[in-house]
Amino acid sequence: MSDIKEQVRKFIITNFYVADPAALKDDASLLDAGIVDSTGVLEVITFIESEFGVTVDDAEMLPENLDAVNHIAAFVQKKKSS
Amino acid sequence: MCGIAGIINLEASSPPSRDALEVMAGALEHRGPDEFGLYLDRRAGLAHARLSIIDLSTGQQPLSNEDGTLWISFNGEIFNYVELRAELEALGHHFKTKSDTEVIVHAWEAWGEAAFERMNGQWAVALWDSKTRTFVLCRDRVGVRPLFTLEHEGRLFFASEVKALFAGAPGFTRALDPVGLDETFTFWTVVPPQSVFVGVRELEPGHLAVWRDGAFVHDVAFWTPSYPVGDQRRFTGTLHEATEALTHALENATRLRMVRADVPVGSYLSGGLDSSLVAALASRAKPSGFRTFSLRFADAEYDETPYQRAMVERLGTQHAEVVVSRQDIADVFPQVIRHTERPVLRTAPAPLFLLSKLVRDAGIKVVLTGEGADEMLAGYDLFREARVRRFWARQPDSTWRHRLLERLYPYLTRSPVSQQALTRQFFGRGLERAKHPGFSHETRWNGTAALKRLFSPEVAAAVAGFDARAKLLASLPPEFASWQLLAQDQYLEVRTLLSGYLLSSQGDRMLMGNSVEGRFPFLDREVMALANSLPATYKLKVLDEKHVLKRVARGLVTDEILSRPKQPYRAPDALSFIGVARPGWVDELMSEAAVKASGVFAPGPVAALWKKCLTRASDDQFSNTDNMAVVGILSTQLVHQQQVREAPSTKRPTFKTVVVKA
Structure with a gap:
């Protein structure tokens, strides 16, 4: 789990060019902070699918799965183990 | 249409320098290549670069009243000057030219500060009354024509463009202002009097400022946008x-x-x-x-x-x-930014420069x-978006109201954001503030302000306690809350994007360039x-x-x-700078060394963004945030290079009209 979380964190920081990683809290909403915009959501989904080999269904495109480092990591974990 | 510039003594006692006036006018040559003029006395100097449009033969400037005590340098047009001239002649004023410029001189003599509300036009005006040692600057209602000031070594410098201020005061320490950058990376523009340079102020649209005997008197609005309150000022017809x-x-x-x-x-x-x-x-x-x-x-x-x-x-x-x-x-972008003199988040000005x-x-x-x-x-999607979001706010749990947004933004139907929960996250934030000032602009301002994460630690620290939105909202007129919601939204759009971006970076600068x-x-x-x-x-x-x-x-x-549905004017943004044939300056300004040198952005994140863009060059579809980030960084880097680091212009044109009173 922590490996996944680190991978997710690293992706968010690099792909969305966050200058101050320390200020990025794992449970903070990426959409509220404007770090991920509507096209950015697609980039997150593409990352999840290509990096972890899972498929994100339309019905799973929910803030609770995609909107924070913790949420994404937990979602990936759940998909991988299902 | 022209460029104006000048120097007024505040505490300084020696006369303003004629050399400085000449290079200030030289820096504005693109605004007025037809002829140059200057006026100089012991306390004040006015310069003018002319683009001849009205009264081609006798409309030279600076120009004075009958006894040569009141002088003007003027950029713009007073469209009702014929009617105003008739009124002034009836009051006994005599005219020696057919120009609208002279009408302003006599209007000031006749009506003083009340003169400007009588004018229908677009202007930036400087008036110097050598008898009363009164100096006046004025700018049209919505800021079609630009006007900037700077104080240096006991003198007030003014000009149509900042580059002329810097040319006239080469000893002034030029630097980007973190507050101006914060506003730009929130509203897409600074909001006057704020500028993007430390110590430089932009006269607010619809304002006039007065100095007397070297002391500042006041800076007041002669006009502000105003909308119906109840039945007052309301059009009552069908x-x-x-x-x-x-x-x-x-x-x-x-x-x-x-x-x-x-x-x-x-x-x-x-x-x-x-x-x-x-x-x-x-x-x-x-x-x-x-x-x-x-x-x-x-x-x-x-x-x-x-x-x-x-x-x-x-x-x-x-x-x-x-x-x-x-x-x-x-190819043209560096030239474009030399004219905008401020960062932009869209390339849209560039095609207009070519036009x-x-x-x-x-x-x-x-x-x-x-x-x-x-x-x-009320043509913008932003007004329609605000209406949908307010309609939605009345029933926040509605499962269909937010889908009206798809009528505004058809891309939503093809996006994961069409999932209700995500739409809510993007457009449904702060629905409880539906009647608060600024609600209409929150989606745009939030999305733009997210770019501030690119700021260097120094710039971030400098704006740590600053809230651009709070500053803007604190400056709203007292009657703002009694206007209809649409009028409130329109007012904010006029105060921010119209004056600061559309009429300047996309307007005056691209035209006068x-x-x-x-x-x-x-x-x-x-x-x-x-x-x-x-x-x-x-x-x-x-x-x-x-x-x-x-x-x-x-x-x-x-x-x-x-x-046809409303089509926002757009141009290719980041993709303009990604192709293999991109000019050399692009990679140079994105380099770690250049980013460090200007000090505005953090080099690491800029490198990450740039790498991402280059690897995805074939995607043909960049996010709004990435587009704004690339254009914002490149334009900020250019402004720093061109206006802060490079020495100011020393070009000295030939003057046709010269009046020097020792």
Whole structure:
């Protein structure tokens, strides 16, 4: 789990060019902070699918799965183990 | 249309330097290449670069009153100068020229500070009364014409453009202002009097500032946008009567802008409703040989050629076009930013710079455009978005209300954001603030302010306690809350994007960069007063934008233009700078060394962004945030290089008019 979380964190920081990683809290909403915009959501989904080999269904495109480092990591974990 | 500049002594006692005045005018040559003039006495100096449009033979500046005690340097046009002159002659004033410039001089003598509200036009004015040692700066209602000031070594410097201030005061320490950058990366522009340079102020639109005996007296608004409160100032007629009144006002505004010129006037034609209507009204006033100019895009996504050509055919104008590619945008961008003198988050100014060049090359000095219609008559998606979000806020749990957003943004239906929960996250934030000032702009401001994560630790620390939105909202007029919600949204749009971006970075600077004057019928005093008095439902009827204007345009523009959905003016953004043939300066300014040198952004994140863009070059689809980030970084880097690091201009033109009083 922590490996996944680190991978997710690293992706968010690099792909969305966050200058101050320390200020990025794992449970903070990426959409509220404007770090991920509507096209950015697609980039997150593409990352999840290509990096972890899972498929994100339309019905799973929910803030609770995609909107924070913790949420994404937990979602990936759940998909991988299902 | 011209460039103005000057120096006024505050505490300093030696006369302003003639050399400084000359290089200030030289820095503004693009604004007024036709002739140069200067006035100098022991306390004040005024300079002028002229683009001759009215009274070609005797309209030189600086110009004075009858006894040579009151001097003016003026950029712009007073469209009702003929009527004002008649009034002033009736009061006993004598005129020696046929210019609108001289009318301002006598209007000041006759009416003082109350003179400006009588004027219908677009201006930046400097007046020096050597008898009372009074100095006045004034700027038109919405800020069509620019005006900046700077204090240095006991003197006040003023100019149409910042580069002239820096040329006149080369010893002044030039630096980007973190507060100005914070505002830019929130609103897409600074909000005057804030500028992007430390120590430089922009006179607010609709303001006049006065100094006497070297001391600042006041800076006051002679006009602010104002909307109905209850039945006060409200247009009480029917929609049909409103259509007739607006038709009449626009006809008159367009006619005035055609006849108050001693050179031919042409028009832009974008293919949208506003400029098509302006071109139609203008070509009626000049039935043969009327010139129109259009911008086309090599990228089909942005191109509007069929709509333009259909209008040309209908009006029978003499038409010219320029086709703009991504490469063109990249090539011209440094020149564009030299003129904007401020960071921009879109490349949209660049094609307009190429369009004004087309106009100038065709021998035309004055063009009409449709600018202002979207602000005055509610054309933007932002107004419709605010209406949907407020409608949704009344039933926040509704499962369908937010889907109205798909009518505004068709891409939503193809995006994960069409999932209700995500839409809610993007557009449904803060629904409980639906009636608070700024609600309409929150989606835009939040999305833009997210770019501040790119700031370097130094800039981030400098703005740590600063809240650009709170500052803007604290400056709202007391009656703001009693206006209709749409009027509140319009006011914010006028205060921020219209003056600071559309009329400057996309307007005056791109036009004057090629010595072309823009004239804007929708920003006519009477048109604005009428538009602001209209009930909200005449402007935005449910979700039909510019409803009353479409009724005005019936029969004047093609049916296709009337019925097409509103098309925001856009150009290829980040993609212009990504291709293999990108100019060398792009990678240079994105490099770690250059990013460190300007100190605005953190090098690591900039490198991450740039790498991401280069790897995805073939995607052809960048996120809005990435687009704004790339254009924002490149333009900020250019502003720093061109205005902060490079030495100011020392170009010295030849002066035709010189008045020196020792």
